[in-house]
Amino acid sequence: MVVPIFSLKLNNKICSRTVSIGKYDGVHPCLTAATLAGKVFIHNPHQKYTFSGVGRTDSEPLIDSSLSLLNVNSQVTSIATGSLDASNPNEYLFIGTKTHILAYDVNNNTDVFYKELPDGANAIKCGYFGGIKDPVAIVGGNCSIMALNNIGDEVLWTVTGDNVCSLELLDFNNDSYNELLVGSEDFDIRVFKDDEIINEMSETEAILALTKLTSNQFGFALANGSVGVYEKNIRTWRIKSRNTAMAIHSFDINADGVPELINGWSSGKIDARNIVNGEVVFKCNMDHSIAGITNADYKMDGIDQLICCSTEGEVRGYKPMPSDVINMTSDRNINQEAMRDLAQRKQNLMLELSNLEEASKPSVQRKFDDFGDQTTGIPSNTQIQSKLSTRLQNGSSRGHVELTVVTNNDTVIRAVIIFAEGIFKGESFVVHPPANRISNDLVVPLFLPKDSPIDIHMQIFVGYENSTQFHVIEQSRVLPTFCMYRRVDISKVEEPKGFVTFMTSERIQRIVIWMNYNFILDEEYEAESSINIGFIALRDNKYLVIKMELNGQMTIKTDDIELAGTFIQSLCEYLKITDLQSNCDFPNELENLQTVLAEIEQFNNVRQQLTSQMADHSSIIRSLVVRAEDSRLMDDFEGMKKHYFELMNTNRDLISGYKIRSNNHKELLNHVKLLNQVIQKAGNLRMGRYKTDLISNARQAIKSNNSASLIKIIKTGSP
Amino acid sequence: MFQLQLNRVDYCQVGTTGPKCMKLMPSLQKELQKVVVGDSSGVVQLFAIKQKEPLNIFKTLPSKRITRIELSGRFNEIYDRIFVSSLSTVTGYTKKGRPFFNFETNMTEPIKSMRVNGDNLCIAGSYVFNSYKNSVESAYYLCPDKINDLLLLPMASADSKITPILACNDRILRVLDDSIVIYETEVAGPPTTLSLYNKNGGLNGKEILYGTSDGKIGLIEMNIDEPLPKWELSNERRLGGISCIDSHDITNDGIMDLLVSREDGTIEVYGYDSMDNPELKFTYNGNEGVTSIQGGCVGSSGYDEIVVSTYNGWIFGLTTESFNKELGNLPATLTIDKDSSMKMNKLRDEIDKLQNHVIKMRDVYQSTLNNAHSLSQLKSFQINHRFELNRDDASYTLSIEAEVPIDNVLIQCDVPIDLLDSDKNSCVVSYSECDENDGNFLLVTYRCQANTTRLDIKIRTIEGQYGLLQAYVTSRIQPKNCLVKQYVIKPLSLHQRTHMIDEKRPINKLKLSGNFSLAEIHSWLHYCIPEIPEKVPAENEITFYFLNTFLGTQLEINYKQNEATFKSENVSTISILKDVLSKKATDKKVVLNIDLETTPESTTYTLKCIHPMIDYHITSLWNDY
CATH class of the missing domain: 3.30.160 (Double Stranded RNA Binding Domain)
Known part of the structure; x- marks a missing residue:
């Protein structure tokens, strides 16, 4: 284990995921993090900052003279550092709260900008993005992303599927411009080139952190304890732990020229993993959960250190070392461990060998083995067939996909474990029939919450009744994207009112192939000149109709705008269509949208009203305090009592007013989120530049408060 | 305070070992001690450590699973004769590996524990105790509950009578005289192992140490007519059950220390304070269950160490020798590393060869799969498991330890029970939805990380809800197979x-x-x-x-x-x-x-x-x- 080269105790609790390093004077790195009490501290061991007499920042008696505290007086949700001006090496500090973002010039002790953000700032990232000339601060809030320039002006605005959890900038497609990676609560990592999504990767939980490793590799951490690495849009590896990864970072700890993915876990463990195969190359432990990991040349000796902070305010720095040096100069234990690993591998291989030898021996059935345990031989040609089918809602059982597994002989299936991410409560689903109902087939019901392709991994326990040992047969399958839709006779379909229609130059046959691949169809669908096919959704029994004419006009009829979007995205990906315009109408959704818009307006009015009320109240309070104090000085206790009594009442009003305001604000946020989501869904009905156009037009329409125009944009794609 | 620092050195790996199947041979002069170990494949081997490498002195052929290894000799002479029990046979070997004694007992149960003292041989199965003098049966006792271990008090002279003590699962130590119980005494938990205090039973030769399956340790003086309990350590840290106890002066202060190993892989060293009460000096947290532990000097002379055997067959030492040489002293560490890197390369080569072999065998296996008439037989793997109630927190602990890495464990139960979270395992726990109509009140998968061989699960039952708990343990070794173990939850389970x-x-x-x-x-x-x-x-x-x-x-x-x-x-x-x-x-x-x-x-x-x-x-x- 590597010994840290420095270790500090800052005596301040650190908020998870709010640790950053900033060179506020362009030279000296300062560790910056948010505390639990709504403060931000800057640790600068190299020189001292004084914040005396600054507006929002009260200077506090400091425990450590190298530590400066800034009062934000509100919960800090994100922290970032970076420069917004290519010519100025001084970095700014960005502090995000639920309602505002503050850009602060620490060196000059001035605010750069302070901006209200109705969507909040869940994540901030600073750097060059796309074709924008100067670095920008990118802020991710509830479903929205905006880029701010050095005076706080919005240079870009776009939406994403759900609340943003993490942001990262990297050159995803090697075009020498940075793309933006956005991890959100709907388990997706989206890649934005300017305001256009060029790639989407589905994960299995909310993406808590993203970090750039090399030019097109990045690491990610999920809320369920997974961490992993992507190279472009292909996942190279992923591991899952029972702890949660609190922070991930890229750092070359073993000095081999390639960065490792450093993970800080909620258990206090830190490990560094090889980015190619996920092997652990370094690990150590802190006493408390990790709050953040970063790197900087904190000792100012020309070599960057890995800096790890725990939630209790402990900071440790580690120096990179070649791995053989790590082994040589430090404990023999690492060697020992490596030896043990190797020996274990050898042991495993030997066991596998003896297993295989045993299994491939042309053997007679023996009842007991050497240890008196019963062994079970199953015929060598035992195979498992698995089949997918769809089941409509029937009485109390919800509509679902049915997976049937069958053996090809008299062996029975004791149980099936299915491992898959994102479709079960945990990561697994078990079917274990009672002992008297075991047979050679088994049915697994699957309820899929989302339309996306899902890998499932099955372990099937095969043996005989009353066996105490079973053969475990493993199989993997991919569930098609639209497996929760069952084909129904088109004549019985009640056509939905909503639709989206577009033109494609593709041959009908290719679309038919795509459909056979993405739906579960009992028999292959064939069509020559036109497509007219109906489906029923297993989730809510609503209909979906797909039509295609000979001239290439395709119509998808559904009341679910999201489904239509997923459909178009999936189809375009298959057919490699980069730009697509479409027309649509979703009467129900759009009606909802109108109510949402109306309610947003209403909430805004209420807010203004409440704000003015609050101003009134506070002026009353001020005068009451003065009058009560006056009465006290004049020994008029009667009057003083009266004034304080009034004061109490006004105060109570103020508090209840605050509660209303806060509820109102919460509602407002929810509605804004809904609005953003509708725009995103409408965007998904188009591809490429049409999608980008739609989103920027919609933003304009919202800004100008023009709901009629917004609806027209959603319907036709242009104002 | 003096801090005891022990470093792990791995010696070798044998087959899976049972409890007390590893002993250290006594050393004559100041030479290093040798290790004798017996494993489940029936191999008994004696080896010395030369330059960190094991050097076999003898090794027997595989036969029946070894259940105990004891050292003995004539009264007041060096105990260097090796006695090995397996199934119903006791075999004696000299220190050169020559069998000099082979005794087929008339036991109807497999031998579980054995002690040898002079020409007295005592063995116990699950319920039966038998003692033999010069291979002639001298006593017999049928115990009302399971016998977990057996101990003989030291004898005053070569002809004096033996005093066997049985550790029984009903929390009772039974002291025997021939075939009758002189007295019984209750201890804090089901005793699993017994050992003589300070190796010789203390001043009077009557003090014994016991360890229980719920992790407690105690000292008790077994006088002729009544016992005198001295002290008892509770299990506050909620560690595993005691698997073996030994006494050895590891701190080198002239007073024997208490060495304790536990089933969850923890090894503890206790010293004694001025009042002769034990105090914890050192803890080692291993992750493999320990089967036996011995203090001695094996690896390098002058450095005492604790030699440990684990269920998976690892023999390692916790030595007082320090490997963390100063950084300036690079050459010394470099040579060590050259050794180990050579070792590693050798291992890597072996692994590569094995890998190729395995790939070939896989093909052979695949080709047999098409044969409709042959059977695919799987070698069953061994698991060591225990399902036991803890008195302290009224919960059951299910511990499973396998000789192979575990891929996952599926727990199924047909009555409602609660699973309590246990920090010790690093598995990903996932609760599956289950249908009570199918007799499933609980379906949980524990997916293990690579190289996990043991798992502890804490379970709280509900009285009156009785049924069956099943654990499906799937191995990670291909072709995968899974063992089912069943545990009964009784109506008054708590x-x-x-x-x-x-x-x-x-x-x-x-x-x-x-x-x-x-x-x-x-x-x-x-x-x-x-x-x-x-x-x-x-x-x-x-x-x-x-x-x-x-x-x-x-x-x-x-x-x-x-x-x-x-x-x-x-x-x-x-x-x-x-x-x-x-x-x-x-x-x-x-x-x-x-x-x-x-x-x-x-x-x-x-x-x-x-x-x-x-x-x-x-x-x-x-x-x-």
Whole structure:
């Protein structure tokens, strides 16, 4: 284990995921993090900052003279550092709260900008993005992303599927411009080139952190304890732990020229993993959960250190070392461990060998083995067939996909474990029939919450009744994207009112192939000149109709705008269509949208009203305090009592007013989120530049408060 | 305070080992000690350590699984004869590996424990104890509950009588004289291992150390007529059960220290304070279950160490020798590393060869798959498992340890139970939705990280809800197979045997009478309550006492042919017994007369017992807020 080269105790609790390093004077790195009490501290061991007499920042008696505290007086949700001006090496500090973002010039002790953000700032990232000339601060809030320039002006605005959890900038497609990676609560990592999504990767939980490793590799951490690495849009590896990864970072700890993915876990463990195969190359432990990991040349000796902070305010720095040096100069234990690993591998291989030898021996059935345990031989040609089918809602059982597994002989299936991410409560689903109902087939019901392709991994326990040992047969399958839709006779379909229609130059046959691949169809669908096919959704029994004419006009009829979007995205990906315009109408959704818009307006009015009320109240309070104090000085206790009594009442009003305001604000946020989501869904009905156009037009329409125009944009794609 | 620092050195890996299957040979002069170990494949080997590498002195051919290894010799001579027990045979080897003794015992059960003293040989199976003098049977005893270990007190002279002590699962140490029990004494938990204090039984040669399956250790002086308990260590850190105890002066201060190993892989060293009470000096947290532990000097002379064997067959030392040389002293560390890197490369080569071999075998295996007539036979792997109630927190611990890495464990239960989170395992736990109509109240998968071989799961049962818990253990080795282990959850699952009860409490009484035999009522009760021995005790009228570990209430049962009486202040206990027993009787078509006497005060009393617990949980809940 590597010994840290420095270790500090800052005596301040650190908020998870709010640790950053900033060179506020362009030279000296300062560790910056948010505390639990709504403060931000800057640790600068190299020189001292004084914040005396600054507006929002009260200077506090400091425990450590190298530590400066800034009062934000509100919960800090994100922290970032970076420069917004290519010519100025001084970095700014960005502090995000639920309602505002503050850009602060620490060196000059001035605010750069302070901006209200109705969507909040869940994540901030600073750097060059796309074709924008100067670095920008990118802020991710509830479903929205905006880029701010050095005076706080919005240079870009776009939406994403759900609340943003993490942001990262990297050159995803090697075009020498940075793309933006956005991890959100709907388990997706989206890649934005300017305001256009060029790639989407589905994960299995909310993406808590993203970090750039090399030019097109990045690491990610999920809320369920997974961490992993992507190279472009292909996942190279992923591991899952029972702890949660609190922070991930890229750092070359073993000095081999390639960065490792450093993970800080909620258990206090830190490990560094090889980015190619996920092997652990370094690990150590802190006493408390990790709050953040970063790197900087904190000792100012020309070599960057890995800096790890725990939630209790402990900071440790580690120096990179070649791995053989790590082994040589430090404990023999690492060697020992490596030896043990190797020996274990050898042991495993030997066991596998003896297993295989045993299994491939042309053997007679023996009842007991050497240890008196019963062994079970199953015929060598035992195979498992698995089949997918769809089941409509029937009485109390919800509509679902049915997976049937069958053996090809008299062996029975004791149980099936299915491992898959994102479709079960945990990561697994078990079917274990009672002992008297075991047979050679088994049915697994699957309820899929989302339309996306899902890998499932099955372990099937095969043996005989009353066996105490079973053969475990493993199989993997991919569930098609639209497996929760069952084909129904088109004549019985009640056509939905909503639709989206577009033109494609593709041959009908290719679309038919795509459909056979993405739906579960009992028999292959064939069509020559036109497509007219109906489906029923297993989730809510609503209909979906797909039509295609000979001239290439395709119509998808559904009341679910999201489904239509997923459909178009999936189809375009298959057919490699980069730009697509479409027309649509979703009467129900759009009606909802109108109510949402109306309610947003209403909430805004209420807010203004409440704000003015609050101003009134506070002026009353001020005068009451003065009058009560006056009465006290004049020994008029009667009057003083009266004034304080009034004061109490006004105060109570103020508090209840605050509660209303806060509820109102919460509602407002929810509605804004809904609005953003509708725009995103409408965007998904188009591809490429049409999608980008739609989103920027919609933003304009919202800004100008023009709901009629917004609806027209959603319907036709242009104002 | 003097801090004990021990470093792990791996020596070698043998097959899976049972408890107390590894011993250190005594050394004549100051030379290094040798290690003798027997494994489940029946191989006994003696090896010395030369330059960190094991050097075999002898190694027998595989045969039956070895259950114990003991060292002995003539009275007052060096104990360098190796006695090995397997199934029903005891074999003796000289230190050169020459078999000089082979004794086929007349045991009907496999030998579980063995001790040799001079020309006395004592062995015990699960219930039977036998002793032989010069290979002639001299004593026999049938124990009412399982015998976990056996110990002989040191003899005063070569001809004096032996005093065997049996550690029995009903929490009792039984002291024997020939074939009769002189006395019994209750200890804190089911004793699993016994050892002589300071290797010689202390000043009088009568002090023994015991370790229990719930992790407690105690010292007790076994005088001729009555025992004298000295001290007892509780298991506050909730560690695993004790697997082996040894005494050795590892701290080099002239006083023997206490070495303790546990089933969860923890190894502890205790020193003694001025009052001769033990105090913890050192803890090592391994992740493989330890089967035996011995203090000695094996790896390099002058450095004492603790030699450990694990269930998976690792033999390693925890040595006082320090490897962390100063950084300036690079050459020394470099040479060590050259050694180990050579070792590593050798291992890597071996692994590569094996890998190729395995790939070939896989093809062979694949080709057999198409043959409709052949059978695919899987070699079963061994698992060491235990399902036991802890008195301290009224929960069951299910520990599973396999000789191969575990891929996942599926826990299935047909009655509602709660799984408590245990920090020790690093598995990903996932609860699956289950349909109660299919008899599944719980379906949970524990997916293990690579190279996990052991798993501890804590379970809280609900009294009155009885059924079967099944664990499906899947190995990681291809072709994968899975073993099913079943554990019965009894109706009064949280009750534990005790030997003393408080007579003053208000009680409810249930009296059953009818036409049933003693064996019948015994088997019904065995079905209801844990820790009732399988075999029917010899007496005509039997009394047992139990304690509810969760609520602290007690139960007294008394039964004979045609009559059974139950007394408890907890009316739920009585009601569960009544329900289950009448159901059992109906199954057997026995008509029962039920006579129930309840006292209202008993309920108040029970509620008063529970009240502080509820209070405690409410306050801790508030504190969490």
